[in-house]
C-alpha cells in the first residue's frame with residue numbers, strides 16, 4: 001500500500017487546445033509526497049507551478065494522468081466529492097493571505113471549521129492551539145488590518161490547517177515578504193507542518209528556503225526532475 005499522501009502520475013495539461021495560442025504546460029509530470037515530508041517545488045516564473053498546484057489541490061483537472069490524494073484516485077470524481085476532499089484533506093496557502101477583513105485572526109481560523117461541521121468550542125480550541133504554534137496567541141483578537149504582513153500570512157497558514165488536512169499545498173507563501181520576515185514566517189510554517197505531520201509541497205523561488213526542506217524538485221519543460 002502506498003504511503004504517499006499526494007501521488008501525481010504522468011500529468012499533462014495545456015491551455016487553449018486547438019487554437020493558435022495553444023500551450024502545453026505539463027508533460028508527464030510525476031511526483032509523490034509522503035506523510036511527514038516537506039518538498040520544495042522550484043521553477044522559473046511561467047513554468048507551470050501554479051498549474052501543478054491547482055491540479056494537486058483539485059482546483060483544476062489535468063488533460064491526462066492521475067491524481068491520488070491519501071490513496072484515493074480523483075479521476076472521474078464528481079464536483080461534490082472533489083469539493084469534500086478539498087475541504088477535508090487539502091490545505092492551500094497562497095502568496096497573498098486572503099483573510100476575511102471583518103473577522104479576527106481567531107475567527108478566520110474558526111469559520112472553516114464551523115463550515116465543516118465542527119462545534120464552536122472545539123473550533124476555538126483548535127484555532128488557539130494553531131495560533132500558539134506560530135507564536136500569535138497575543139494577536140488572536142486582531143483583525144487582518146491590525147496585523148503585520150508576516151503575521152497575516154501566519155494566520156493564513158493556521159486557517160489552511162484548520163480542518164486538519166493531510167496535505168498542505170503552498171504557492172510562494174513568502175513571496176510578498178521581505179527576506180527577514182520570510183525567514184520568520186517560513187520557520188512558523190515548517191513548525192506547523194512538522195507538528196501536524198503533514199505532507200507538504202511548497203513552491204518557492206527562494207533557494208535558501210528550498211534547501212531547508214526535506215527534498216527539492218524542479219519543474220522544467222513540463223516535467224518534474
Ligand SMILES: Nc1ncnc2c1ncn2[C@@H]1O[C@H](COP(=O)(O)OP(=O)(O)OP(=O)(O)O)[C@@H](O)[C@H]1O
Pocket residue numbers: 015016023025043044045046047048049050051052
Ligand atoms: N487559464 C489559462 N489560459 C491560458 N494559459 C494559461 C492559463 N493559466 C496559465 N497559463 C499559462 O501557462 C503557463 C504556466 O502558468 P502558471 O501560472 O502555472 O506558471 P507559474 O510557474 O505558476 O508562474 P508564476 O511563478 O509566474 O506564477 C504560463 O505560460 C501561463 O501564461
